[in-house]
Amino acid sequence: MLVLGIDTSCDDTSLALLRDGKTLLSNVVSSQVDLHRVFGGVVPEIASRRHIELIEGLYRETLRQGDISGSSIDAIGVTAGPGLIGSVLVGLCFAKGLALSLGKPLIAVNHIEAHAMSIFLEKEVAFPFIALVVSGGHTIMLLIEGFGKYRALGSTRDDAAGEAFDKIAKYLGIGYPGGKVIEDLSAKGKGDYVAFPRPMADEKNYDFSYSGLKTAMINYIKKYGVTDYDLSDIMASFQEAAFDVLTNKTIRAARDLEISRIVVGGGVASNGRLRQLFAERCREEGMEALFSSPEFCTDNGAMVARVAYQYYSEGTISPLNVAGYSRMKIH
Ligand code: KG4
Ligand code: ZN
Numbered sequence: 648m649l650v651l652g653i654d655t656s657c658d659d660t661s662l663a664l665l666r667d668g669k670t671l672l673s674n675v676v677s678s679q680v681d682l683h684r685v686f687g688g689v690v691p692e693i694a695s696r697r698h699i700e701l702i703e704g705l706y707r708e709t710l711r712q713g714d715i716s717g718s719s720i721d722a723i724g725v726t727a728g729p730g731l732i733g734s735v736l737v738g739l740c741f742a743k744g745l746a747l748s749l750g751k752p753l754i755a756v757n758h759i760e761a762h763a764m765s766i767f768l769e770k771e772v773a774f775p776f777i778a779l780v781v782s783g784g785h786t787i788m789l790l791i792e793g794f795g796k797y798r799a800l801g802s803t804r805d806d807a808a809g810e811a812f813d814k815i816a817k818y819l820g821i822g823y824p825g826g827k828v829i830e831d832l833s834a835k836g837k838g839d840y841v842a843f844p845r846p847m848a849d850e851k852n853y854d855f856s857y858s859g860l861k862t863a864m865i866n867y868i869k870k871y872g873v874t875d876y877d878l879s880d881i882m883a884s885f886q887e888a889a890f891d892v893l894t895n896k897t898i899r900a901a902r903d904l905e906i907s908r909i910v911v912g913g914g915v916a917s918n919g920r921l922r923q924l925f926a927e928r929c930r931e932e933g934m935e936a937l938f939s940s941p942e943f944c945t946d947n948g949a950m951v952a953r954v955a956y957q958y959y960s961e962g963t964i965s966p967l968n969v970a971g972y973s974r975m976k977i978h
Pocket of ligand 1: 657781782783784785808809810812813824825826827830913914915916917919944945946
């Protein structure tokens with residue numbers, strides 16, 4: 648069974664062809680970072696216009712790389728939300744047009760669910776597990792008992808973790824997007840140089856907060872300044888604070904719910920230090936930490952195809968009038 652997956656939820660135009668839920672024939676991702684860099688963040692109107700310009704050509708490129716024709720596609724999976732609504736609608740409308748013209752079923756996919764389940768592109772994971780999705784738009788912890796069986800345990804009360812990285816990098820003018828820039832700087836720095844706060848670390852819920860940490864970091868720089876000499880130490884200290892809370896609270900949830908597997912997905916999960924921390928702390932707890940390969944952590948069409956494949960194999964498809972959403976619950 649051949650599934651086309653489409654994701655245009657933010658600033659990447661991504662399409663992939665997945666055979667039988669595991670063999671990736673093509674995975675095309677066109678990043679818009681060069682367009683948004685000058686603004687230090689994604690400009691929604693520019694993002695949706697670019698998706699419109701790119702999507703048809705990228706669809707043809709996806710078919711070419713997979714060496715197949717459109718008529719061989721069995722089903723079309725597409726992100727219907729959450730995301731920047733203009734961007735979401737470009738992918739969704741394109742997918743609907745394709746479904747109509749090819750006479751193939753459409754499967755609307757939740758973007759957060761796709762991040763949480765992207766691990767299944769590379770391995771089968773036994774249920775239940777805790778999934779932590781950390782990206783530029785989301786920081787959410789889920790209990791996953793099967794495909795479609797999700798319970799939200801906690802999420803950020805303000806900024807997403809990746810958003811805090813991006814905003815700090817923008818404030819300092821050190822590059823865009825901030826995640827990878829801060830990771831690279833941090834690798835040369837001392838994580839205990841500044842004792843930044845660990846927001847909500849001791850609260851008995853599974854929620855997160857990144858706005859206060861971002862402000863604490865900016866206030867520190869306003870007060871003490873930053874030099875070439877200590878930039879990497881300050882960045883490493885911020886990164887440690889951000890990841891300390893993520894790892895500790897997720898492991899605490901797993902302990903409370905007596906679950907021994909944690910899956911981490913989303914763009915921030917491509918960070919080597921976060922992966923190392925989860926791996927070490929899970930080992931100490933007798934738990935297993937699992938990550939997708941970095942290319943499947945950041946936005947991609949393959950993860951959408953994987954979820955769509957699952958639903959289509961179980962006989963679930965979406966009506967052609969399915970709506971797109973900027974916010975979307977995951978159950
Ligand atoms: O999942 P994604 O591609 O898009 C969203 O759905 O948001 O995630 C993008 C986010 C950005 O905030 C980016 O700074 C962050 O992921 N990110 C990272 C790293 N690579 C990307 N954050 C920390 N370390 C990284 N290596
Ligand atoms: Zn994403």
